[in-house]
Amino acid sequence: xxxxxxxxxxxxxxxxxxxxxxxxxxxxxxxxxxxxxxxxxxxxxxxxxxxxxxxxxxxxxxxxxxxxxxxxxxxxxxxxxxxxxxxxxxxxxxxxxxxxxxxxxxxxxxxxxxxxxxxxxxxxxxxxxxxxxxxxxxxxxxxxxxxxxxxxxxxxxxxxxxxxxxxxxxxxxxxxxxxxxxxxxxxxxxxxxxxxxxxxxxxxxxxxxxxxxxxxxxxxxxxxxxxxxxxxxxxxxxxxxxxxxxxxxxxxxxxxxxxxxxxxxxxxxxxxxxxxxxxxxxxxxxxxxxxxxxxxxxxxxxxxxxxxxxxxxxxxxxxxxxxxxxxxxxxxxxxxxxxxxxxxxxxxx
Amino acid sequence: xxxxxxxxxxxxxxxxxxxxxxxxxxxxxxxxxxxxxxxxxxxxxxxxxxxxxxxxxxxxxxxxxxxxxxxxxxxxxxxxxxxxxxxxxxxxxxxxxxxxxxxxxxxxxxxxxxxxxxxxxxxxxxxxxxxxxxxxxxxxxxxxxxxxxxxxxxxxxxxxxxxxxxxxxxxxxxxxxxxxxxxxxxxxxxxxxxxxxxxxxxxxxxxxxxxxxxxxxxxxxxxxxxxxxxxxxxxxxxxxxxxxxxxxxxxxxxxxxxxxxxxxxxxxxxxxxxxxxxxxxxxxxxxxxxxxxxxxxxxxxxxxxxxxxxxxxxxxxxxxxxxxxxxxxxxxxxxxxxxxxxxxxxxxxxxxxxxxxxxxxxxxxxxxxxxxxxxxxxxxxxxxxxxxxxxxxxxxxxxxxxxxxxxxxxxxxxxxxxxxxxxxxxxxxxxxxxxxxxxxxxxxxxxxxxxxxxxxxxxxxxxxxxxxxxxxxxxxxxxxxxxxxxxxxxxxxxxxxxxxxxxxxxxxxxxxx
Numbered sequence: 105x106x107x108x109x110x111x112x113x114x115x116x117x118x119x120x121x122x123x124x125x126x127x128x129x130x131x132x133x134x135x136x137x138x139x140x141x142x143x144x145x146x147x148x149x150x151x152x153x154x155x156x157x158x159x160x161x162x163x164x165x166x167x168x169x170x171x172x173x174x175x176x177x178x179x180x181x182x183x184x185x186x187x188x189x190x191x192x193x194x195x196x197x198x199x200x201x202x203x204x205x206x207x208x209x210x211x212x213x214x215x216x217x218x219x220x221x222x223x224x225x226x227x228x229x230x231x232x233x234x235x236x237x238x239x240x241x242x243x244x245x246x247x248x249x250x251x252x253x254x255x256x257x258x259x260x261x262x263x264x265x266x267x268x269x270x271x272x273x274x275x276x277x278x279x280x281x282x283x284x285x286x287x288x289x290x291x292x293x294x295x296x297x298x299x300x301x302x303x304x305x306x307x308x309x310x311x312x313x314x315x316x317x318x319x320x321x322x323x324x325x326x327x328x329x330x331x332x333x334x335x336x337x338x339x340x341x342x343x344x345x346x347x348x349x350x351x352x353x354x355x356x357x358x359x360x361x362x363x364x365x366x367x368x369x370x371x372x373x374x375x376x377x378x379x380x381x382x383x384x385x386x387x388x389x390x391x392x393x394x395x396x397x398x399x400x401x402x403x404x405x406x407x408x409x410x411x412x413x414x415x416x417x418x419x420x421x422x423x424x425x426x427x428x429x430x431x432x433x434x435x436x437x438x439x440x441x442x443x444x445x446x447x448x449x450x451x452x453x
Numbered sequence: 454x455x456x457x458x459x460x461x462x463x464x465x466x467x468x469x470x471x472x473x474x475x476x477x478x479x480x481x482x483x484x485x486x487x488x489x490x491x492x493x494x495x496x497x498x499x500x501x502x503x504x505x506x507x508x509x510x511x512x513x514x515x516x517x518x519x520x521x522x523x524x525x526x527x528x529x530x531x532x533x534x535x536x537x538x539x540x541x542x543x544x545x546x547x548x549x550x551x552x553x554x555x556x557x558x559x560x561x562x563x564x565x566x567x568x569x570x571x572x573x574x575x576x577x578x579x580x581x582x583x584x585x586x587x588x589x590x591x592x593x594x595x596x597x598x599x600x601x602x603x604x605x606x607x608x609x610x611x612x613x614x615x616x617x618x619x620x621x622x623x624x625x626x627x628x629x630x631x632x633x634x635x636x637x638x639x640x641x642x643x644x645x646x647x648x649x650x651x652x653x654x655x656x657x658x659x660x661x662x663x664x665x666x667x668x669x670x671x672x673x674x675x676x677x678x679x680x681x682x683x684x685x686x687x688x689x690x691x692x693x694x695x696x697x698x699x700x701x702x703x704x705x706x707x708x709x710x711x712x713x714x715x716x717x718x719x720x721x722x723x724x725x726x727x728x729x730x731x732x733x734x735x736x737x738x739x740x741x742x743x744x745x746x747x748x749x750x751x752x753x754x755x756x757x758x759x760x761x762x763x764x765x766x767x768x769x770x771x772x773x774x775x776x777x778x779x780x781x782x783x784x785x786x787x788x789x790x791x792x793x794x795x796x797x798x799x800x801x802x803x804x805x806x807x808x809x810x811x812x813x814x815x816x817x818x819x820x821x822x823x824x825x826x827x828x829x830x831x832x833x834x835x836x837x838x839x840x841x842x843x844x845x846x847x848x849x850x851x852x853x854x855x856x857x858x859x860x861x862x863x864x865x866x867x868x869x870x871x872x873x874x875x876x877x878x879x880x881x882x883x884x885x886x887x888x889x890x891x892x893x894x895x896x897x898x899x900x901x902x903x904x905x906x907x908x909x910x911x912x913x914x915x916x917x918x919x920x921x922x923x924x925x926x927x928x929x930x931x932x933x934x935x936x937x938x939x940x941x942x943x944x945x946x947x948x949x950x951x952x953x954x955x956x957x958x959x960x961x962x963x964x965x966x
Contacts, residue, residue: 320830322823325810333803339762339794340814341782 154416175386193383199360207289230360743924761785
């Protein structure tokens, strides 16, 4: 048995496997819900209702999707150029750190001046953090999967050190947590009285921005060329190392915005549990979106919906929230399989 | 001899087509026990395809393979191995991180068997290596061995498996002359013990030294089969290159000024292939300069230097008599060098990009296609449409991924991409390899038209017929050294063949000393 590439897959071949992947995910989730002693239909219904069924649920899902859009974009941008950034988690914290450094009174400016500065500084912090693995790769050929992954642990420990030391909030009753942002450094809500903050709008703008860069700019063209065929790109005169460094800067900056948006829009201060693995989940989001920046928004809403919905379902149906993790893992694995089935056919010898 | 020889291997009327290309056209080959048959031919003549069919990597369209009278089922990669056929590949198949003994015994026993007879295996390896003068320590890590030693391990590996037929693919390409002599001594010992050998090579003197018979392939067809005793080097060279000269319908040209010049250029080796060794070459306006040579003799280095991918380690590149610094692919393109790469699938195009994206690949940064970092897709698309129209690229449209096109149409797009920029110099590296005859003629006519417009064309090809048919001037490249310039019609294919085998250079040295 072997796989044979399909030169020109039909529309059906492109659409049916992902649809099958989604259906199979739901079937497997239902079986697990039954194992947990619940009615699968009511469990799925509860997840759907918990994620999108009310204004509160919907806003909760949008808020949860916001950091996932940023990290998903960061991963999608990098993976498109075959630069394997597994370190969105660390870059997220770099953005959050910069937000806290500048936003807790160090710059006593009005919002209109302060927020743009913080946003820019956060982007630079995340970009700088990914610049190091990028240079190690382009100069010395060090595998970026290893460096970016390990940077996550190093940087989280560094944050932990700061929160136990110089950044520790004196009013924090001994908890490892930073001081709160001054009101001018907080992202306002989009609608008066609703919990949704401007970070979500920023995420949508970023997604469109990345899409425009990828499809219309010479940089996006270079990134795609390098990702698809380094040899041909080099022959054509595309400076591969420079493109990889630019890609890293863009990717790191996007991931950092997740940290900024979480601190300035939602939490108001930096703690070690700021991100429940948004950086890693960003990889799932990007893969589900097939690395398409606009698809990232949809995938992030899907993933956030499952998480938020599972939380609420768990309370109502007494099924563990682990179901959400399993659903995501299954969805990802099946999606990868679906992508393969869309491009290859199985031939029996 | 009174006893009839035992037939060890017989390939009978093997035909294999890849699309429009016939790689093997009714090729037959037989090998008797204890005999050495050389398989001679240029690159792309079909030697490797034939061996891949024997080992079941490819399934032949027609023809049969028999080993000691047993027919080998097609497409079964174990069948030939189990029947006692072993192969030493040009690129070794050894695990660097394992020892010699581990490499030799790898895959001989079932993974599931619990017993391991290390001492017995070791004794056998030692015995074999002593008997056949294959000195190598069983405990050495393969990664630490020289190329010659690794080859000994490969041969030991085959002997350990009791092969009765051994196929050696270009075994001397990586050896020094001394190591080659040792290899031949080993092979003679093994032949005396009844081993039969197929020796794939394009080095004539080695074929003369080791083989009993020789089978010559040319363009996938049998060009001849003779006993070594009945032939000589010149006859073999003629057979390999072909004597039937394609009538040159090329008008004579008057060469102009040197547009691009290499002066004493030396470049580093690339893997096993040599770099350039103090090469001087002038590409003149209105001239096709042909570069003939056996694959892997410095053609890649030459193409890289002219194409801007490699800067000379020593020597100079001059453009219209001015030395160039900071020599990059982009600088080459901007200086008016059209580059047709050797591998149109991997180097020339990006398979998943559509025709528009591929058309602007070299010049997306120019004002024609982008402004301040933003691409102008309208102009790009118009450019692609113009190429499709003018160069007759058969495709569903400019937004088709280029991987869906045939090789000929892909090459037409590349031609259009580079020729539409009105280049001064054209680097055509193997421009027609793998193309059907119609596309070949089209590409050739375009190169001739460019020459007549006043461009300088460097035609690099392993197909001597092509070089001889098109070139105004021919150089031969061998082991990174460049022969003197030969005018059109000055040399016969056989004479060029000797230069390609490195003979002329040796004569030059002999004259000099």
